[in-house]
Amino acid sequence: MTESQSETNEHEDxxxxxxxxxxxxxxxxxxxxxxxxxxxEERDQRHERLLRVSADFDNFRKRSRKDVEQAERRGRxxxxxxxxxxxxxxxxxxNAAEDAEDIQAVRDGVQMVLKLFTDTAARLDLTRVESVGQxxxxxxxxxxxxxxxxxxxAGTVVQEYQPGYQLAGKLLRPAMVVVARAPVSxxxxx
Numbered sequence: 001m002t003e004s005q006s007e008t009n010e011h012e013d014x015x016x017x018x019x020x021x022x023x024x025x026x027x028x029x030x031x032x033x034x035x036x037x038x039x040x041e042e043r044d045q046r047h048e049r050l051l052r053v054s055a056d057f058d059n060f061r062k063r064s065r066k067d068v069e070q071a072e073r074r075g076r077x078x079x080x081x082x083x084x085x086x087x088x089x090x091x092x093x094x095n096a097a098e099d100a101e102d103i104q105a106v107r108d109g110v111q112m113v114l115k116l117f118t119d120t121a122a123r124l125d126l127t128r129v130e131s132v133g134q135x136x137x138x139x140x141x142x143x144x145x146x147x148x149x150x151x152x153x154a155g156t157v158v159q160e161y162q163p164g165y166q167l168a169g170k171l172l173r174p175a176m177v178v179v180a181r182a183p184v185s186x187x188x189x190x
Contacts, residue, residue, distance in 0.1 A: 082120050089113045129164030131157045131175045140164055142174040148183040156180045 093109035129140045136143060136155050141164065152158050157177045164175030 079124060082124060083117075086113060086117045086120055089116055125168045126172075127166050129166060129171075129175045131160040131164065131177050133157065136177070136179045140166075140171055140174055141177045141179075143179045144176055145178045146181045147178055149180045150183060152180040154180055154182040 089109075090113045093106070093113050096109055097106045131141060133152075134141075134157050136157055141157060144161070147158060149158060156179065157175075158180045159178035160175055161178070162173075162176040165172045
């Protein structure tokens with residue numbers, strides 16, 4: 001067997017069916033060029049994949065933003081649809097008040113609108129923060145004044161200027177309240 005035949009047989013023994021005698025004759029420069037070309041091709045493929053992934057991520061971000069905006073819009077629509085009867089009745093009450101000579105009729109109309117609004121708010125899971133007679137809670141109350149009194153224990157809410165509200169247990173607005181404090185005794189003043 002000649003030397004080139006033995007090389008051919010060796011390549012065949014390696015399990016490489018494409019190996020030929022010519023492979024042995026390839027110069028190191030050619031091998032490096034082939035490796036470089038292969039590396040460039042792999043780099044280009046990776047770059048294309050990166051561009052596709054980047055485009056997919058941008059599309060995902062845009063879709064997500066659009067989905068959030070649509071959900072917010074649907075939420076506003078739901079709330080406003082619930083409030084439309086309140087607006088209608090409030091407008092009717094205002095129109096009736098212009099022509100009414102009986103103030104009691106106006107009061108009744110306003111009370112009906114208030115009840116409708118309260119019922120609508122309850123359906124939307126809006127609850128009013130309990131204040132008067134409750135212990136002051138800085139998590140739901142905003143004390144803007146203290147008054148000396150013996151009618152209530154110190155630290156108790158005695159008056160509410162503006163109600164607070166919670167939506168599904170989350171505070172939307174704290175109640176603005178007046179808190180009782182113990183009166184200063186006359187002995188301490190001297």
